[in-house]
Amino acid sequence: MKQEYILAQKNGRTIPLEDRIFGISNRAKAAIAKYGRDKVVNGTIGALMDDEGKLVVLESVDEVFHSLTAADYAEYAPIGGLAGFRGAVLKAAFGNHEPEGFKEAVATPGGTGSLRNTISNYSSPGDRVLTSDWHWAPYNTIAGEIGRSIDTFRLFDDNRKFNADSFAEKVKELLQKQDSLVIILNTPAHNPTGYSLTLADWDQVISVLTEEAKCGKPAVLLIDAAYIDFAGDEDEYREFFPKLSALPENVLPIVAYSLSKTYTLYGARCGAMICVAKTQEIADEFKRVCEYSSRGSWSNSAKVGQTILTKIYEDPQLLRKVDEERAGYREMLLARGRAFSRAADEAGLEIVPFDAGFFVSVPCDDPDAVSRKLEEENIFLVPLKLGLRVSVASVPEAQCEKLPAVIKKAME
Numbered sequence: 029m030k031q032e033y034i035l036a037q038k039n040g041r042t043i044p045l046e047d048r049i050f051g052i053s054n055r056a057k058a059a060i061a062k063y064g065r066d067k068v069v070n071g072t073i074g075a076l077m078d079d080e081g082k083l084v085v086l087e088s089v090d091e092v093f094h095s096l097t098a099a100d101y102a103e104y105a106p107i108g109g110l111a112g113f114r115g116a117v118l119k120a121a122f123g124n125h126e127p128e129g130f131k132e133a134v135a136t137p138g139g140t141g142s143l144r145n146t147i148s149n150y151s152s153p154g155d156r157v158l159t160s161d162w163h164w165a166p167y168n169t170i171a172g173e174i175g176r177s178i179d180t181f182r183l184f185d186d187n188r189k190f191n192a193d194s195f196a197e198k199v200k201e202l203l204q205k206q207d208s209l210v211i212i213l214n215t216p217a218h219n220p221t222g223y224s225l226t227l228a229d230w231d232q233v234i235s236v237l238t239e240e241a242k243c244g245k246p247a248v249l250l251i252d253a254a255y256i257d258f259a260g261d262e263d264e265y266r267e268f269f270p271k272l273s274a275l276p277e278n279v280l281p282i283v284a285y286s287l288s289k290t291y292t293l294y295g296a297r298c299g300a301m302i303c304v305a306k307t308q309e310i311a312d313e314f315k316r317v318c319e320y321s322s323r324g325s326w327s328n329s330a331k332v333g334q335t336i337l338t339k340i341y342e343d344p345q346l347l348r349k350v351d352e353e354r355a356g357y358r359e360m361l362l363a364r365g366r367a368f369s370r371a372a373d374e375a376g377l378e379i380v381p382f383d384a385g386f387f388v389s390v391p392c393d394d395p396d397a398v399s400r401k402l403e404e405e406n407i408f409l410v411p412l413k414l415g416l417r418v419s420v421a422s423v424p425e426a427q428c429e430k431l432p433a434v435i436k437k438a439m440e
């Protein structure tokens with residue numbers, strides 16, 4: 029029998045021969061080369077593309093990039109990040125809604141680094157990390173790489189509302205079984221559904237965690253805010269942050285902030301993990317353990333994105349220019365989402381509750397079969413466990429209007 033691995037160790041992981049999303053994405057690219065862009069729908073890409081299929085790059089950010097000196101990017105950054113960056117990223121993440129508490133920011137390679145360091149420092153090997161049933165698949169990879177796994181609660185109840193009961197049940201169950209718990213909530217503009225927790229949903233989350241934390245065990249609420257600047261008005265979508273201050277001392281909120289989408293710096297690998305602690309000691313410990321983990325995994329994070337953010341926040345006029353430029357592209361993205369959602373209504377296609385962002389999801393029983401069927405018509409989407417993910421970030425508005433009817437037909 030052929031062995032699954034030649035020299036490598038499996039270590040409890042299932043590693044596919046090909047990354048599924050990249051496989052589909054490659055077939056989409058091949059179809060575009062063969063039939064032309066207007067004959068193919070490539071709804072697989074997790075980056076914002078313009079209507080011509082070109083990556084959107086904020087010119088104002090690119091100008092800063094090109095103004096840098098070699099030392100701005102060639103030199104090592106301190107392990108925890110440049111001092112200027114650590115201050116700037118707090119403003120970037122919280123805007124006008126900085127929660128009260130002891131805050132520390134540690135630089136990470138994108139939001140992914142924040143997820144990794146949070147799981148490694150606030151859970152134990154063998155633990156389950158809680159997130160919603162609809163979730164970004166790499167959470168499983170990140171947890172699995174360090175000997176943890178993902179458990180889920182139902183994101184929506186039968187009335188298509190945030191399922192606080194399922195959330196409470198799973199938090200209770202896992203806190204009974206383990207010594208600590210890491211919870212990941214990706215909001216606003218969740219990947220893959222586009223859902224954003226409302227302020228009322230947030231009240232329920234805080235109330236559940238306050239209640240369940242009475243057992244005294246430590247918990248972390250990781251807010252994966254990767255899409256926060258593509259949900260809608262930046263200020264409005266940050267209104268939930270002050271609510272985090274109401275959590276008890278043994279529940280630590282950590283924000284995973286990413287420059288990938290907000291500053292179109294996907295490849296620069298820049299982000300930060302930010303804690304909102306009840307005491308200085310907890311914040312100091314956060315900084316110490318996260319910097320230590322950084323040292324032992326990727327060492328320093330890349331300096332270039334940190335320098336760029338620092339420069340943007342030093343110059344109010346530049347900051348305004350970047351925000352305005354992003355707002356234009358965000359409007360393009362939001363219009364696509366609205367178009368898809370409206371067309372789904374008209375076609376009688378059920379979609380998962382959607383608010384905004386890069387993705388829309390369509391629940392279905394056999395996502396792989398429907399996805400294969402759609403590929404025959406040169407429509408490339410990502411099949412998930414619970415349905416199909418459509419990246420409106422990479423599909424022009426005109427195609428978003430037509431797509432729901434075609435998906436509906438393929439499902440039938």
Ligand SMILES: Cc1ncc(COP(=O)(O)O)c(C=O)c1O
Nearest residue numbers: 138139140164214219254286288
């Ligand atoms: C839900 C979610 N979280 C986090 C990330 C992290 O991205 P990065 O590591 O590029 O910041 C992504 C990127 O696609 C994402 O979709």
